[in-house]
Amino acid sequence: MYQEQLNQISQSFSNISEKFSQPFYLLPEFWTLVVALCIGIFSPIFTEWLTRRPKKSNLVVIKVITIIQENNNEIEPKPPLEVSRLVIENKGKHTARIVEAYIENISDNGEIRKNFIPMPLMWTHGQLFHDGWATSRDIYPNQTVYLDILNYVYNPEYVDP
Numbered sequence: 001m002y003q004e005q006l007n008q009i010s011q012s013f014s015n016i017s018e019k020f021s022q023p024f025y026l027l028p029e030f031w032t033l034v035v036a037l038c039i040g041i042f043s044p045i046f047t048e049w050l051t052r053r054p055k056k057s058n059l060v061v062i063k064v065i066t067i068i069q070e071n072n073n074e075i076e077p078k079p080p081l082e083v084s085r086l087v088i089e090n091k092g093k094h095t096a097r098i099v100e101a102y103i104e105n106i107s108d109n110g111e112i113r114k115n116f117i118p119m120p121l122m123w124t125h126g127q128l129f130h131d132g133w134a135t136s137r138d139i140y141p142n143q144t145v146y147l148d149i150l151n152y153v154y155n156p157e158y159v160d161p
Contacts, residue, residue, distance in 0.1 A: 058092035059099070059139065064149075084150035085124065089143070096139040101147055122148045 071078040124146040
């Protein structure tokens with residue numbers, strides 16, 4: 001009985017010695033170990049690189065539209081309202097996050113107006129924040145949004161005849 005067990009042990013050692021008789025780089029177990037180590041070492045680095053790379057959006061101004069809206073309400077007539085808007089589309093593959101637009105200066109007949117304080121522009125359908133202003137929003141891929149650049153109310157009572 002012991003002899004039989006000793007024969008099995010010696011046979012398993014002979015199989016091991018056969019494997020070690022050839023160079024280690026020819027063993028499939030060696031290459032399995034190399035591939036597993038490479039995956040284990042480089043996958044966190046690659047994952048970190050993927051999450052940190054910039055996700056670029058591509059905001060494009062399509063056109064400027066101007067609409068004159070008249071309120072012909074008989075009870076309380078109001079002066080006409082002129083609204084100019086930029087039509088903007090995100091042609092990129094990623095969402096443009098927290099987009100804000102500002103007027104930094106105004107040019108009047110080729111001259112930049114002095115003492116102008118920069119001000120944020122309003123999105124027509126932006127996310128309202130706690131203060132009630134829609135000055136920033138997310139723009140998703142292939143989404144078209146509108147940015148108000150002018151709200152002009154013509155009121156004849158303020159104009160001299």
